[in-house]
Amino acid sequence: MTTAEPGPVDFSDLERETLRCVLRHMIPASAELGVPGADDPLIFADILRSIQRDRWRVGDALRVIDALCGGGLAGLADSDQEKCLSEFRALHPGLSGILESAAARCYYRDDRVMASIGMEARPPFPLGYQVDQGDWSLLDPVRARGRIYRDAS
């Protein structure tokens, strides 16, 4: 990681439990692809470390979820958790976007995930990437059509 200095994030046990459960439903592990879920211990720890700008809205989202399911999400059966979360997403797209963004920002930098989507586990700098020049003759018809700007005098 670079200079982003995460501050301490003080989640209660209930918040952690609910968040982890949400993450498991959002991006589950896949044995077929060989990728962890967003609730994987390393990724979960990274999320907790990196979430400070969204701390309060994440807290709001978790409270709304727990209220919707009448207590703690984690205590429900899997199918009830799923039902509760789809209700949450339909009723609160803004809050759900906060959770999705917090999850994706950390999930999609995990080495195991990077490898499975064909990305090298490295920052863009200093190696950069290759981009094809492309076929410049595609511009011939644009040239042939001629000038399209208006005179202003």
Added chain:
Amino acid sequence: MNEPVDVLIIGAGASGAAVAWSLADTRMRILCLEQGDWTRPSDVPSTGRDWEARTLEDFAISPNRRGLAADYPVNDDDSPIKIANYNGVGGGTVFYAAHFPRLHPSDFRVRSLDGVADDWPISYETLEPFYALNDRMMGVSSLAGDPAYPPKPSIMPPIPLGRTGEKLGAALNGLGWHWWPSDAAIATEAYEGRAPCINLGQCGSGCAQGAKGSTDVTYWPEALRARVELRTRCRVSRIETNQAGMATGVHYFDAHGTERFQPAEIVILASNGIGTPRLLLNSASDRFPDGLANSSGLVGKNLMLHPYAQIRGHFDEPLDGYRGPPICTWSMEFYETDRTRDFVRGYCFQFSRGLGPARAAINGMADGLIPWGQGHHEAFRRLFNHSAGMVSVCEDLPEETNCVTLDPGLRDSDGIPAAKIRYRLSENSRRMLDHSVARGIDILKAAGARDITSKAPLSYAGWHLMGTARMGRDPERSVVNEWGRSHDVKNLFIVDGSVFVTSGGVNPTSTIQAFALYVADQIKSRIYDLFE
């Protein structure tokens, strides 16, 4: 009290850097006060594994989300388009995409040609030599011969078309519509000590390679060599005036939070379309009760933001993805007014490549293209590296009700009142946005895209800040004259996007900088009767 200077510039962004550099050859004592600091290339996100996340955290484009010491809060609750900026040496150019179109000749004659808004008091021809000079200073890559513009020279070869440019270009050819590689302030070869672009794809959060023309790597090194002084972490709170109604200098908070006074003979505002009206309004006094330079009542009025639409699609074959400058090509097909349409003026399309994996996932989930649960992985793999699209940059006409005022409650960390934005989309803008979404979908369909999404207006895209201290010849209808000098305070100049009379339908920075160079040139050539 500090030593007096001849010229004091407030803000070290796009325009502040250009005006400082140009004035340096006068050998006057020139000082620039900038509230932010230098951005070290080794600190920008593309140097770390958390490169995408940081663009939503400490390198977020919203000052309210970043909330760093250099930032001042902006109350944009009363606007569907939220403000984006960067506060530091280079200003917005540290974050900009470096899409570098000029205004078109017709943009300076809006009233004469189309019967709306006002003509500019200067023309394309007035700015042409300064556009050319600025292109050389910023290091612009382009392809000569674009039929949407009067001839202009090319300095470096254009940025690559890549698979994205080819795909969309072929579709535009099929439709018979204009397109061209974008003029880009990105060095495609080694240029003036800058290394060439290596396709990091992270122009939007600072270029670690130094290939992108942000003014901290273009104008500023030259200006400092020419003995301009740049004092960072100094936030100006007020401009002071004397009994003759002339500016005498500015009050500012230095890096330690100590309030100081800096005397100056000439004050130049380069604090952008929000920072500048904020300072003028906060400089109200007994002599200038409605704010400084505000006898017209137009300081802060006519805020223009360029409503954006975003239209993106997905393709079966892989495209450039996160590699390469996010900008690519442009189309000026719908730029000029066409009386058969239900709106006046027009827009350009700015075509763009793909997204990194985190953004692809965030957008995909928000757009309903990536579900939660087991389907996530397959859906993600169908989108990631397979997307391309465009934004439309819609001309925003000036309306006095769209404005910047001082927030009665909100203050920055030095206790200076924050800016408050009130902004509504006009009916003309709405129609233009709708038109651009429909045409954008036509282009993507012609290119064979699936899973097409659109957003209009794009809510986070308030990054072009214009019009809030407009220029003109009539002191009752404008804040500064045609060469940037305040009508009311004869030694006060404005060179940033505030002076725009209309917005055009293209990104503004090349015009902002060309104007700043023009004002510097006017100051130099009028030096003996500058205040008359």
